Amino acid sequence: MSTRLTAWAPDGLGEVTPGDDLAALIGDLLADDLAEDDIIVVTSKIVSKAEGRIVAAADREDAITAETVRVVATRPHAHGVTRIVENRLGLVMAAAGVDASNTAEGTVLLLPVDPDGTARRLRGALSARFGIRLGVVITDTAGRTWRQGQTDLAIGAAGVRVLEDLRGSTDTHGRRLEVSMAALADEIAAAAELVKGKATGRPVAVVRGMGHAVTAEDGPGARVLVRTGPEDMFREGTAEAYRRGWADGEAGVDQRP
Numbered sequence: 001m002s003t004r005l006t007a008w009a010p011d012g013l014g015e016v017t018p019g020d021d022l023a024a025l026i027g028d029l030l031a032d033d034l035a036e037d038d039i040i041v042v043t044s045k046i047v048s049k050a051e052g053r054i055v056a057a058a059d060r061e062d063a064i065t066a067e068t069v070r071v072v073a074t075r076p077h078a079h080g081v082t083r084i085v086e087n088r089l090g091l092v093m094a095a096a097g098v099d100a101s102n103t104a105e106g107t108v109l110l111l112p113v114d115p116d117g118t119a120r121r122l123r124g125a126l127s128a129r130f131g132i133r134l135g136v137v138i139t140d141t142a143g144r145t146w147r148q149g150q151t152d153l154a155i156g157a158a159g160v161r162v163l164e165d166l167r168g169s170t171d172t173h174g175r176r177l178e179v180s181m182a183a184l185a186d187e188i189a190a191a192a193e194l195v196k197g198k199a200t201g202r203p204v205a206v207v208r209g210m211g212h213a214v215t216a217e218d219g220p221g222a223r224v225l226v227r228t229g230p231e232d233m234f235r236e237g238t239a240e241a242y243r244r245g246w247a248d249g250e251a252g253v254d255q256r257p
Contacts, residue, residue: 006209026204041204042122047138068085082094090226123136161215188210188213
């Protein structure tokens with residue numbers, strides 16, 4: 001038996017503005033294209049626009065500071081300083097996810113207030129409108145540790161199994177899998193970005209063929225994908241860890257685990 005996955009991103013949504021009913025706009029856009037167990041993938045920028053999460057570009061640095069919970073690393077460069085921080089959603093991103101792309105000149109966008117909550121509301125409205133079971137994933141673009149380039153990942157989800165826990169199962173050679181967990185929501189986000197693109201004006205995509213990942217309940221959302229606390233092996237940048245280690249050494253702090 002073969003497995004087939006399809007994804008498409010239709011034209012025609014238009015510019016989203018503060019206060020717009022995003023569920024109605026997406027529903028109108030996809031009215032003739034949806035089927036049971038489809039996953040609707042939505043770029044976070046249109047969520048931010050609908051929520052009015054727009055600030056003047058001159059206030060970008062202040063906005064980054066306001067969105068920051070913890071500074072992970074800072075790096076000076078020819079045009080200023082890049083700040084890698086943990087934002088209030090628990091995501092570790094450059095500039096706290098504050099972004100100047102795909103927004104009006106002179107403005108920047110903050111990430112949505114509650115992407116999982118937005119995903120639940122969109123799923124509820126769209127499932128009720130079309131009478132079918134759907135999943136919703138809200139995405140943003142981020143870099144990855146030890147990898148060049150950026151990719152889309154899930155920052156909000158509803159009705160989608162965001163993790164596939166393979167621990168305890170066996171591989172094709174009969175070996176027991178001890179640590180394997182697939183980040184399904186991130187994989188769906190990345191697949192959708194292949195058809196949405198960054199500069200095409202297509203911020204909504206549909207992914208079909210992932211019915212096994214669509215759930216009857218909303219589920220815990222994408223927040224469970226965030227690795228925090230003792231599991232976070234990249235809690236500090238190299239320079240920051242060195243400075244802390246030096247200071248602890250000077251103060252006689254025992255750094256052994």
